[in-house]
Amino acid sequence: MRVALVQVASPPEESVEDRRARVGQLVRSAAGADLIVLPELWGVGYFAFDSYAAAAETLDGPTVAWAADLARELGAHLHLGSLVEDVGNGRYRNTAVLVAPDGTVAHDYSKIHVFGYKSKEAELLQPGTQVAVSDTPFGAVGSTTCYDLRFPELWRRLVDTGAELVVVPAAWPAARREHWRLLTTARAVEQQVYVIACNAVGTQAGTELGGHSRVVDPWGTVLAEAGTDEGVTFCDLDPALVGQVRDEFPVLKDRLSDYGALARQGGER
Numbered sequence: 001m002r003v004a005l006v007q008v009a010s011p012p013e014e015s016v017e018d019r020r021a022r023v024g025q026l027v028r029s030a031a032g033a034d035l036i037v038l039p040e041l042w043g044v045g046y047f048a049f050d051s052y053a054a055a056a057e058t059l060d061g062p063t064v065a066w067a068a069d070l071a072r073e074l075g076a077h078l079h080l081g082s083l084v085e086d087v088g089n090g091r092y093r094n095t096a097v098l099v100a101p102d103g104t105v106a107h108d109y110s111k112i113h114v115f116g117y118k119s120k121e122a123e124l125l126q127p128g129t130q131v132a133v134s135d136t137p138f139g140a141v142g143s144t145t146c147y148d149l150r151f152p153e154l155w156r157r158l159v160d161t162g163a164e165l166v167v168v169p170a171a172w173p174a175a176r177r178e179h180w181r182l183l184t185t186a187r188a189v190e191q192q193v194y195v196i197a198c199n200a201v202g203t204q205a206g207t208e209l210g211g212h213s214r215v216v217d218p219w220g221t222v223l224a225e226a227g228t229d230e231g232v233t234f235c236d237l238d239p240a241l242v243g244q245v246r247d248e249f250p251v252l253k254d255r256l257s258d259y260g261a262l263a264r265q266g267g268e269r
């Protein structure tokens with residue numbers, strides 16, 4: 001299968017409508033890919049916290065409709081990254097959406113670990129409470145978003161729910177790029193999944209985004225890695241490798257069912 005990672009910049013002077021039109025052309029240039037992935041909150045710009053409420057929309061709104069049209073046009077799965085979802089009563093979520101080639105929503109996933117370090121996300125947005133995995137012709141695809149990379153427990157839950165490929169839309173700053181590279185590789189090796197991680201680029205409200213979108217296979221091999229420019233990075237991968245790695249090196253079978261039950265040394269044995 002062919003994956004396309006579409007790194008996007010979100011300059012503040014550009015309207016959301018103009019940005020959707022421009023990003024639509026970038027997505028069209030990924031024609032031929034089976035799965036096309038965009039970054040986290042590229043529409044509003046992750047660091048444009050004061051614009052979140054005005055940019056919020058429902059899953060019946062213009063961004064999902066835009067993505068559905070593109071997915072149908074290109075005959076591809078389109079992971080639209082994420083948008084600020086209006087969930088009513090003045091509450092908002094950071095919601096990722098995977099659209100199938102027929103334009104239907106395969107799944108939506110609201111980011112569980114909202115980020116509070118030099119970020120107003122945790123103050124403004126409600127955390128999600130559910131994991132999302134969908135069966136596709138190229139395997140079971142799960143979603144996590146950006147900061148979720150730091151929580152292996154969530155990733156293990158995704159694997160327990162069947163995930164074989166995990167998509168990670170992100171707005172990860174350049175200041176922690178080595179964490180991004182390390183954690184995308186670590187999650188792939190530890191969970192024996194493909195990690196398909198698409199980051200934002202450019203500068204938002206004084207924060208430089210890190211780019212370096214990447215695809216890591218379940219053995220930890222980096223199959224593709226972008227630089228820091230806006231644009232499309234393609235990657236061909238074999239979904240069957242997940243099963244092969246899990247059969248050949250069956251580490252997932254060796255885990256305990258309940259690590260919380262382990263006694264602290266010095267206590268009762």
Ligand SMILES: NC(=O)CCC(=O)C(=O)O
Pocket residue numbers: 040046115145146147148150170171172173176179
């Ligand atoms: N958008 C985010 O969740 C940023 C996460 C991040 O910068 C980090 O974990 O470091």
